Amino acid sequence: MRRYLLTLFGSLIATMPCNPALAAPVKVAVAANVQYAFADVAADFTRSTGVAVEASYASSGKIATQILNGAPFELFLSADDETPRKLSSAGMAQLPAKTYALGALVLWSKDPAFDGKQWQSWLKSASGKVAIANPQAAPYGAEALRVLAYYRLTDSVKPRLVQGDNIAQAAQFVDSGAAQAGFVAKALVLAPQMQGKGRWVDIPAASYQPIVQDMLLLKPAAANPDARKLFDYLSSPAAHAILQRYGYRLP
Amino acid sequence: MIDLQPLWLTARLAATTSAILLLLGVPLAGWLAHCRRWYKPLAETLVAMPLVLPPSVLGFYLLLAFSPASLLGQWLQSIHLQLVFSFAGLVVGSVLFSLPFMVQPVAAALSSLPANLREASYTLGKSRWHTFWHVELPCIKPALVAGLVMSFAHTVGEFGLVLMLGGNIPGVSRVASIAIYNEVEVLNYPAAHVYAAVLCSFSFLVVLAVNLLRRHSERLAA
Structure with a gap:
């Protein structure tokens, strides 16, 4: 039994994909409100650059917890500006945070x-x-x-x-x-x-504070130059057009 | 430092659930233990389903079923019963979710009782109900206690179902497991640690109690 399990385990490891020549997808953590808009943005980014994007959706707070505890995300699109600020001061960021959209x-x-x-x-x-x-x-x-x-x-x-x-x-x-x-x-x-x-x-904008949504390029992005490309792409006219279509105002 | 309400709410939910399970689960276990029909395996499978079913599946369909937009939800509303985002709804969900923890040990204990015990009672002219109540149940007290303790504990540990069905309302559906999740999400780790410590020690005590109980009843049997 034990030998059988060892063989099984060994063959699993042997067949695991391990090809550094293939470009790794950009790993992005995305706040839930941006999920549909980001799917479009990512598809457009992949079309124009050939770089795949791997997105995880959750609330900003949960993503922050995961990042603080070593989650390998390279880019984080938050629902606010405070969470990225906290992550920055905890030394998780590669670049200062940047506003990518204003939510309504x-x-x-x-x-x-x-x-x-x-x-x-x-x-x-x-x-x-x-x-x-x-x-x-x-x-x-x-x-x-x-x-x-x-x-x-x-x-x-x-x-x-x-x-x-x-x-x-x-x-x-x-x-x-x-x-x-x-x-x-x-x-x-x-x-x-x-x-x-x-x-x-x-809802009339006067009745609440503008929802400033910041993104943060995280430390693991250092190993993947494509992450920076996606970070820059999110401020491009093409990405702005998509975000506006989803009702966001631009910074 | 922490809000005690989620802990109190969890205790209330678990106590209500296990009380209802005692009332529903024991007769169901009795029926299963003595049933000889062809559909018995089907019934047993249905009872055991919550053991393997992800709680989110149960939560998802209960949410849709109880929603005021559904037929069942409209009927429930007409009798002024709201089961989404309410304590009553969580009780219904938990009863379904913890059903096997009550039914399985009790049914197993009942079917392992020697048949001549019941037969002796029948020959003395006692009814089936009387025999069940006065002969069989007293013999399986340890299994009843184990079922009660396990369904209580399992309800305390419930998370996915409450997350899908509860709506995180303080005092109504913010149970301890949800409170931990919340505190972690807002990066308030100290509070999460306190809730977690309470739940850890509780689980330890429950499992210990069940083990001691089992040893005790084994010694009695020997």
């Missing part, structure tokens, strides 16, 4: 009674759950709370709030109908996957 918040619902023009009174009179991202970990969640405070909706909505682990889960709560409405990133409702699903309304 929308209120999204699949309820037929949803009224985009009167969303404040609708929200107040509705009885269903309202989904937000975890405000401690995600800027879109924290800014949603600010919107509620700005319109004095906190008292009526707070008891009905449910938190997604990240903004994508908040969107999923709305999409499945489990929550009646949700404050989500505009980039999510503009994604092709979400077309024809419910209705949404822009």
Whole structure:
């Protein structure tokens, strides 16, 4: 039995791909709100450079924890500017952080009674759950709370709030109908996957702080020059056009 | 330094779940132990499914089923029962999720009881129910306690299901395992360590208790 396992293990190691001549894909950690936009950006980048991109999606807080504990990401697209700042001061960065997009918040619902023009009174009179991202970990969640405070909706909505682990889960709560409405990133409702699903309304920018989204080139990027290429590409007109299509404002 | 509410909530969820499992699981185990029908293997498989099924699968479909957008969800709403993002919903999920931990040890213990025990009771004119309640169950007390302790502990350790179905509401669905996850996410490691320490010592005590119990009952049997 033991010899059998050893042989099995040995043959596994022998067949493992180990070819340094092939260009390694750029390993990117991406905040959940950018997932659809980034998929387009990455596809465009791969088309024009031939370099493959390997993306992992999670909330910025979780990505930060992984990076601090040695995750081999080369580039990090955060949902805020504070997490990259923290990582920089912890010595994780190769270059200073750079803003790649400004995020916008929308209120999204699949309820037929949803009224985009009167969303404040609708929200107040509705009885269903309202989904937000975890405000401690995600800027879109924290800014949603600010919107509620700005319109004095906190008292009526707070008891009905449910938190997604990240903004994508908040969107999923709305999409499945489990929550009646949700404050989500505009980039999510503009994604092709979400077309024809419910209705949404822009939240006036005056009611919350701009969601400044920074990216950070990380230490492991030193071994992969293509990571720097992707970092620069994200500030190119081609990438900007894609980001704008997903409702982001540009820095 | 840490919020005690998640720990208290976890204890409440686990206690409610194991109490319900005792009421549902023991009759189910009794039925399984004595059932001789062709569909018994199917029933046993269904009961054991949560052991191998990723909790996210169960969480995903319970979320869709309980959602007010679904037929079941609409019916639940009409009787004023909300199972998404609620404590009641987590209880339903946990009961399904921990079902095998209650049913399997009890069913195994029941089917290993010698048949002449029951037959003696029947010849004395006792009913099936009376025999089950007064003859069989008292004989398998260690298995009942083990099932109860394990389903309690398994509910404490639940994570994926609550993450999918709970909505992270303080006092409603932010259980200890979710609280750890949260604290790690906001880089508050000290609080995560405290929650983790509580859960670690709890798990250790539970497994130790079950082992001691097993030794005790083996010694009794010998």
